[in-house]
Amino acid sequence: MTETQATAPAMPRLNEPAPAFDAPTTHGRKTLQDYRGKWLVLFSHPADFTPVCTTEFIAFAKRHADFQAINCELLGLSIDSNFSHIAWERNIKEKFGVEIGFPIIADLSMQVARAYGMIQPGASDTSAVRATFIIDPEGVLRAMVYYPMSNGRSIDEFVRLVKALxxxxxxxxxxxxxxxxxxxxxxxxxxxxxxxEARMGEGYECSDWYFCKKAL
Structure with missing residues (x-):
């Protein structure tokens, strides 16, 4: 085992407690405990003032109210400073007419990014990849999705996935x-x-004994 392998933090795992954090954000310090009782979409982006990330933040901001309507909050992250985040937010408002209403973690130490496996050496050693984590009201990690640097996420899918969960x-x-x-x-x-044997007679819409649907 190499030294890097020995010291690398464990990757987060589904259906286990999400890694705790206490980090500075554009809305003051935030901890995972602050979101207890709510769903949370925690998502990382490679860097402020980059085109693909800008499109994603605009899309997240436009759906912010839809997330809140289903008891879900948004929390962004990149390995940039709060000053950079604030300047970027102001730029998005000025150039695109969209206000970013959710906090962004300033993770210069990369502590949160490493705990969540957002640093992928094959992509970059100093930037967080496009990772998205859905955490339930009990603080349990329920879903995680990774995207490459070059391609943006579909925000509609994360609204859909929270509703499905x-x-x-x-x-x-x-x-x-x-x-x-x-x-x-x-x-x-x-x-x-x-x-x-009994399933086919239970009143469900069945294609076979193992595949049955129902309306809610």
Whole structure:
């Protein structure tokens, strides 16, 4: 094992507590505990004043109210200073007419970025890749998505994914590809042969014993 391998922090894992943080942001210091009781979308970007990141921040800002409507907050991060973040926010407002209403972590120490596996040596040793983490109200990491430096994210997908996770939690179901609120959901498959035998007569919309849907 190399020294780098020995000292590298463990990557975060789904369905385990998200790494705690206490960091300076454009809205003052923020901790993971501040978001207890709410869903949180924590997302990183490579650098301020870069074109792809600018499009993403504009899109996040335009959907901010939609996230808040489903009890979800936004928190950005890059390895830049608060001064840089503030200047970039002001530039976006001046040039694009969009106000950034959510905090951005100033992670010059890279402490938060490293804890969340946002630093990918194959992409960059000094910039956070486009990583997105969805954390539930109990502080548990429920989803994480990584994008390359060159390609922007779809913010609509993260709104959809938070809604899907909330639906699964509330009803004990799964959601199919491209599910949207109002669509039918997937009933968990039977766990025993006896349950499988009974499944087709339980009133669900079934293609086979293991694949059944229902309306909520």
């Amino acid at each position: 909330q639906t699964s939690d509330a009803h004990g179901v799964a959601t199919p590809e491209a599910w949207q609120p109002g669509d039918k959901v997937i009933v968990p498959p039977p766990a025993t042969a006896e349950q499988a």
